[in-house]
Amino acid sequence: MNLTPCKVLTLDLSEGIPELQPDPNYEQIRITFWWHGIALGQIDLSSQQLPLSAAQLSNLAAQEIAPAVGDRLFEKGFRANLPLLPPHACEAPEDFDKLVNLQAPLQTLHQAWAPLSQSSLSVVICTRDRPEKLAVCLRSLQSSTQPPDEIIVVDNAPSSDATQQVVTQMPGIQYVREPRPGLDIARNTGIAHSTCELIAYTDDDVAVHPDWSARIRQSFRDSSVMAVTGLVLAAELETEAQQIFERDWSFNRGYRVLTYDQAYFERLKPSGVPAWCVGAGANMAFRRSVFEQVGTFDERLDVGAAGCSGDSEFWYRIMAEGYTCQYEPIAVVSHYHRRDMVSLSQQLFYYMRGHVAALLIQFERYKHWGNIGRLGIAMPKYYLKRTVLQILKRNQPPAKLLLTEIIGCFAGIKFYLQNRQRKPEN
């Protein structure tokens, strides 16, 4: 396992292809390939594989991005596999002549995504005591190519007024204080203060792509889609903690669209629907109407320093009620993973606690036994396997992290039992 710092490089192929030189400060490099702001693929190289000439790099790029380009230009033939399903049979693209006669696929793709959508968009950022990071996030939003109609910062049980000061210095941003601690409480407060058709969430530790707001609006073209999640890239991979997080917990679900519809839900219901695969709270959006139809975020979840279960429980509910969630990697944010191992460990504890609590809440709400199956069979099996590998020392993250995760799981059961009385009204 190579956990030396990795350079993160963004390469927009429409701006010309450079010769790639090694950077003496890094042993590895991750390149994401873009075309006019559309992310299409990535590749990890060792510095020893550099330099690469423009011709060599463009061969690699063409190979890497072809599936994502095909996925955006054709209905069939380039679909990605959905998580936990067996690989689907290979299909032919629907129109062979179109495929063969396509002269400039990248230009075609760029044009297909040029028309803007005029749907109104609120962006909600829930934050607690991280004013400097929040400022970075807000500035990225303000330099959007098609800025949101409103930006709401929900200041969640702050210990000082530093956040308020940052927000009031920046024009056009609404500040709301939510004294009750809890990420999902804050998210619901955001809904109550927003007025637009679409509500997008991002976190205070991300920077959004300039086109993010525009792409979120475009991603709701299909009227059956109630929730959209986007691509979350690592903004930097400088430390061991960031590398472990990106390798084992990455939010990156690939560069092709994934549609989680009712059929998917029904197929995986018996064994447990992996709602957590749908996306990440740092880059998600909803139609306002879905909150009327399936309720708001469950306020029992995500109480703590990190959360990733209030969102997945909500996607679970959307699918269970027969609506569609869509992963649309055209909407991109960059996430600053936690830099030190202590923060990572704490994050994973809360992740697992929240995950287990969410499984129990999903079961409580729908009596879908797949959730219990995951909790009682799949997860113990998974952790047993990892424990064995840990003992054999095969490229594992530190044992302490594994232990923290397992403790987090038990904490989740305890947490659910203590809080189950506080059912939401809706």
Add this chain to the structure above:
Amino acid sequence: MPYAIRNIEITQPLPSIELDPSEQGIALIVRRSDRPLGFLMQPLPEGSILSSDAIAEWIGRKLGVKILQDSIRDELGVTLDVTTFPTLTVAICTKDRPVTLARCLDSLLKLQKADAEMETQFEILVVDNAPSDARTHDLVLSLPTVRYTREPKPGLNFARNRAVQATTTELLAFLDDDVVVDRYWLNGLTEAWIENPDAGAVTGQVMPYELATKAQILFEQRGGFRRGFNKIRYGQVMPHNRVYPCDTGSFGVGCNMSFRCTVLDKIGGFDEALDTGAPLPGGGDHDILYQVIRAGFPLAYEPGYLVFHQHRQSYAKLRHQYWTWGLSLMAFVVKAYRSDPPMRDRWLGLVRWWFANQLRLLAKSLVGRHSLPADLVLTEFWGGVIGLLGEYGRSQHRSEKIRRQY
């Protein structure tokens, strides 16, 4: 028994294909603007008709991504400067097979002639290896643009070293006499060398010349000599590959490979104890490609640099070939293990992997979940065992004896 082999140019209207009553399957070489993009094969009932729609569906399903990839590559539009292409000699080492050689030269001469109008030009050199008669000599004499030289010491690597000595150009490409070059062969070779000016070697794609017998079809169904349709640049490291660069089989095949002559000189040419002919007819390509990487040079694999190889026609010869593959691979492994201490852990890893993999193939074959018959797997496995047990030393001995004779 035979399979039909057809070229399909996707930028032209697709044909429909009717199989002869004797043909039991079909193989397609799929091209886009002449560039080979894929190879497809499947058994079909005798006398089947494949409509153009069925062909479009088949190609779309299997090669959709490749077609798009190629058109993206065009759009990215990195232009290559053809004037930088170095001078080239194409050497064919041959022994007593004038008919096969004539077929190979014929395909090559077409490119050499077509070249007269283009920028690049290449020389053709035939190395006549310990001939038992003058037929090869006479054949070459009748072709004014082909040079002839003779290597009296029998053994392919003796002949290859003769070619190295007789070459004055910057690049030297080797072909076996039982191949026919594709019409795109020179384009692929040129492109790869221009894209990788720092490379020590470039290897190419090998497809079947014919699928006439059970043995040939069997071999090709198992992947044949094909190495895929992506350009690959092998360097000093390959992330996530624990035995790299000892998995030398993936680098390419000796019947279609080319080198920068200065690099060959630096390495000291071909090891004459490998690829010796009958007793140890292999390993030379593994060895030289490994040496190129270990000398610090990149190696490129180019799918458009394409030849058609006539596979062994009889099952007995195919089985013998599996034997020699096992034997010569392991003979080479022993040599590399001894001569390259920094890589020893990886060589051990490779040997472990290879034998475990053969056993896995054998098990699969025995329960009928693998198309390769168990006797072929066993033969290769056994060849590997003998190869490990002193074959390289024996071969060194034999080639030393030959050297003394001449």
